[in-house]
Amino acid sequence: MKVREITPPYVASCRPDTNLAAAAALFWEHDCGFLPVVDEAYRVVGVLTDRDVCMAVATRPKLASEILVRDVMISPVHTIAPNDTATQA
Numbered sequence: 001m002k003v004r005e006i007t008p009p010y011v012a013s014c015r016p017d018t019n020l021a022a023a024a025a026l027f028w029e030h031d032c033g034f035l036p037v038v039d040e041a042y043r044v045v046g047v048l049t050d051r052d053v054c055m056a057v058a059t060r061p062k063l064a065s066e067i068l069v070r071d072v073m074i075s076p077v078h079t080i081a082p083n084d085t086a087t088q089a
Contacts, residue, residue: 004082016070046073
């Protein structure tokens, strides 16, 4: 079975310059807790979880709208191609 056969056709994502308030809105809108962070060419450069947002807001003296995804995202990441097998993933 290929990765493309077991993954959704659309995945919400954000950019490194997205603020955490906007990222939290994406989590809510798409009912998810994980966002790939993509660059201008839509290459995955990091990931952001709802926990990352919560911890950043709880431990920094800033509003969520003042903290950028790039400052709290997890990077580097490992990716897999849609035609790779589920076993490889």
